[in-house]
Amino acid sequence: MPAVITAPVISVSELRKHYGEVKAVDGVSFEVGRGEVFGLLGPNGAGKTTTIEVLEGLSKPDAGTLSVLGLDPTRHAGQLKERIGVQLQTAALYPNLTVTELITLFGRFYDHARPTKQLLAEFGLDERSRGLTKELSGGQRQRLSVALAMVNDPELIFLDEPTTGLDPQARHSLWEQIEALRGQGRTVLLTTHYMEEAERLCDRVAVMDHGRILEIGTVAELVGRHFTERSVRFTKRDELSDAQLAGLPGVHRVAHENSETVLYTPDVPATVGALLDLGDQLGVAALDIAIRRPTLEDVFLELTGRALRD
Amino acid sequence: MSGLMRGLWPLTLANVRSFYRDRSALFWTFAFPILFVILFGYLFSGSPSNFDVGWADQDGTPAAAALRQGFAQVPLLTLHEVAEADALNQMRDGTLDAVIVVPAGLGGALQPGAPPPTTPFSLTVYTDPSQQTASSTVAQVVAQVVGGINQGLSGRPPSLAVDSRPLQTQGLSNAAYFVPSILAMALMQLGVFAAIPLTAQREKLILKRLNATPLSRATLVASNVFTRLIIALFQTLIIVGIGAMLFGVTIVGSPLVALGLVVLGAMTFLSIGYLIASYARTEDTANSLASVVQFPLMFLSGIFFPIDFMPEWLRPVASVMPLTYLGDALRQVMVGGAAYAPLGIDVLVLGGWLIVSFLISARFFRWQ
Numbered sequence: 083m084p085a086v087i088t089a090p091v092i093s094v095s096e097l098r099k100h101y102g103e104v105k106a107v108d109g110v111s112f113e114v115g116r117g118e119v120f121g122l123l124g125p126n127g128a129g130k131t132t133t134i135e136v137l138e139g140l141s142k143p144d145a146g147t148l149s150v151l152g153l154d155p156t157r158h159a160g161q162l163k164e165r166i167g168v169q170l171q172t173a174a175l176y177p178n179l180t181v182t183e184l185i186t187l188f189g190r191f192y193d194h195a196r197p198t199k200q201l202l203a204e205f206g207l208d209e210r211s212r213g214l215t216k217e218l219s220g221g222q223r224q225r226l227s228v229a230l231a232m233v234n235d236p237e238l239i240f241l242d243e244p245t246t247g248l249d250p251q252a253r254h255s256l257w258e259q260i261e262a263l264r265g266q267g268r269t270v271l272l273t274t275h276y277m278e279e280a281e282r283l284c285d286r287v288a289v290m291d292h293g294r295i296l297e298i299g300t301v302a303e304l305v306g307r308h309f310t311e312r313s314v315r316f317t318k319r320d321e322l323s324d325a326q327l328a329g330l331p332g333v334h335r336v337a338h339e340n341s342e343t344v345l346y347t348p349d350v351p352a353t354v355g356a357l358l359d360l361g362d363q364l365g366v367a368a369l370d371i372a373i374r375r376p377t378l379e380d381v382f383l384e385l386t387g388r389a390l391r392d
Numbered sequence: 393m394s395g396l397m398r399g400l401w402p403l404t405l406a407n408v409r410s411f412y413r414d415r416s417a418l419f420w421t422f423a424f425p426i427l428f429v430i431l432f433g434y435l436f437s438g439s440p441s442n443f444d445v446g447w448a449d450q451d452g453t454p455a456a457a458a459l460r461q462g463f464a465q466v467p468l469l470t471l472h473e474v475a476e477a478d479a480l481n482q483m484r485d486g487t488l489d490a491v492i493v494v495p496a497g498l499g500g501a502l503q504p505g506a507p508p509p510t511t512p513f514s515l516t517v518y519t520d521p522s523q524q525t526a527s528s529t530v531a532q533v534v535a536q537v538v539g540g541i542n543q544g545l546s547g548r549p550p551s552l553a554v555d556s557r558p559l560q561t562q563g564l565s566n567a568a569y570f571v572p573s574i575l576a577m578a579l580m581q582l583g584v585f586a587a588i589p590l591t592a593q594r595e596k597l598i599l600k601r602l603n604a605t606p607l608s609r610a611t612l613v614a615s616n617v618f619t620r621l622i623i624a625l626f627q628t629l630i631i632v633g634i635g636a637m638l639f640g641v642t643i644v645g646s647p648l649v650a651l652g653l654v655v656l657g658a659m660t661f662l663s664i665g666y667l668i669a670s671y672a673r674t675e676d677t678a679n680s681l682a683s684v685v686q687f688p689l690m691f692l693s694g695i696f697f698p699i700d701f702m703p704e705w706l707r708p709v710a711s712v713m714p715l716t717y718l719g720d721a722l723r724q725v726m727v728g729g730a731a732y733a734p735l736g737i738d739v740l741v742l743g744g745w746l747i748v749s750f751l752i753s754a755r756f757f758r759w760q
Contacts (some may be wrong), residue, residue: 138604160606164606170597170604174601178410183409191398191606214413298658
């Protein structure tokens with residue numbers, strides 16, 4: 083055991099929240115450490131937003147023990163709100179205020195606020211500072227929304243599906259902003275249903291479905307826990323018979339997907355080496371080999387039996 | 393800063409800015425009532441060509457009779473001989489448009505050869521300033537007649553003067569009747585239609601987003617109320633200003649009491665607006681509900697015509713409508729109109745609506 087254990091920034095135990103008959107959150111437990119970017123990953127309706135809103139002090143839990151920055155969000159919501167940054171799933175901006183006016187307005191709600199100019203520069207909103215928020219593009223709106231969450235210089239930031247509905251360029255730009263937050267040592271809890279986003283941004287991920295957490299870990303851990311095999315794939319060549327391929331070292335299974343042959347193996351170097359040798363022997367030139375490791379998408383499919391974005 | 397004050401003024405400023413950048417809100421709040429004032433003003437401003445004036449002769453000398461002769465020659469006036477007290481009562485009833493009192497002593501003061509008076513002898517003239525055409529016509533005629541006499545006695549300092557006294561009457565000019573009515577209507581619409589931005593802010597999750605900051609809900613509500621009151625004051629200035637400039641309707645009562653009534657009325661209808669926002673889930677629903685609610689509020693109240701003109705069976709309905717009482721109170725204070733109910737009752741009824749609607753919306757309003 084290390085001598086000094088930093089208390090987790092967020093600690094949730096057996097959280098439950100019901101809306102009538104619907105068990106939106108049904109016994110969720112996890113911890114988030116200081117400086118960590120933690121992702122709640124799951125499809126719509128998995129309970130991600132409900133969980134995050136209870137932690138933000140926006141709604142009350144039915145049961146469970148909560149601690150956020152050492153405070154109980156149900157009892158010390160006021161104190162907590164001073165120290166956290168919140169971005170809601172929908173941007174929630176006054177349509178007829180300018181970017182500068184809105185950032186300055188939000189600053190006035192806190193004891194300590196960062197200068198508006200600094201935030202405009204940091205989130206690339208300088209050029210639109212005098213524009214009304216209703217005239218912003220989707221990407222600019224999301225950046226403004228995150229900038230508003232940063233007004234009070236928070237230690238902990240909640241981002242609820244920050245890049246949903248953005249085009250790829252805007253999404254990448256926002257990812258850079260979120261990576262910068264991690265660089266500043268802030269703790270981030272984000273929800274997403276994009277695998278790529280979770281894989282790129284999150285130190286650890288909790289996979290949620292139907293109000294429960296199915297697995298928690300780093301992306302590599304989650305994948306490794308469920309899949310020991312990688313797939314080696316190449317365009318199908320008639321010279322290579324399935325029987326020959328199945329006999330290569332490490333190969334557990336041979337499959338065909340569309341025009342591709344797929345070999346499943348836990349030992350990629352041995353399999354690929356033998357495959358190239360076999361090709362040489364048979365005079366099959368230029369095999370276009372691709373190696374793919376399973377992704378969170380595959381983990382999700384494995385855990386729930388369905389794809390994430392159904 | 394903490395508690396209620398934190399963020400109050402910045403949020404109010406933001407609300408006011410959001411309001412004046414919304415063209416349709418600007419139209420309904422300012423242009424619409426102004427159009428109403430102008431339209432009503434010109435539709436109903438046909439002025440009478442003859443005025444009934446009470447003649448109270450307390451002097452009884454030939455000089456007074458001569459003076460009467462002078463006034464009787466003016467074709468605009470019809471003189472009626474009455475005692476002063478009766479004359480004033482008849483004027484209050486609306487039978488007489490003005491009253492001229494000739495105090496005892498006129499004959500002595502005007503007698504040829506009498507020593508020039510150190511101060512001129514005064515005729516007392518009662519007019520109702522809210523009856524603009526009548527009061528200005530009578531004032532002009534009196535000034536001409538008195539001026540003529542003073543000239544006729546040239547070589548001496550002016551012997552006759554006029555002591556003008558305002559008298560509030562029941563017979564209001566059309567303009568004086570509808571300017572407070574339109575102000576009441578505008579305040580009603582301002583409050584009832586406040587449901588729309590509030591519902592929109594909830595629908596756009598702005599209320600929820602604000603709830604994620606340390607801003608308190610009391611501050612949020614207070615800021616909304618202040619925003620509407622600021623707009624209400626602008627509305628009042630504009631409507632009263634247009635009424636005064638175009639139709640000569642001036643405030644005869646206490647401006648402070650009038651201001652208090654504007655604030656009370658604005659808050660009463662704002663509570664009704666919040667009631668609508670408690671019920672409506674979407675901005676569109678709020679819009680339709682507010683439109684539907686405003687019509688009975690407007691036309692089943694006595695703001696555009698006296699309640700006595702309504703069919704018997706409709707009067708009880710009008711007698712519970714808050715707009716009836718706001719219109720009544722504003723008319724009493726602004727132009728000295730006849731009371732439908734005592735001012736205290738007006739205030740009580742408005743206050744009752746305010747408290748009941750506020751309590752219901754406080755109970756049922758959903759923040760998200």
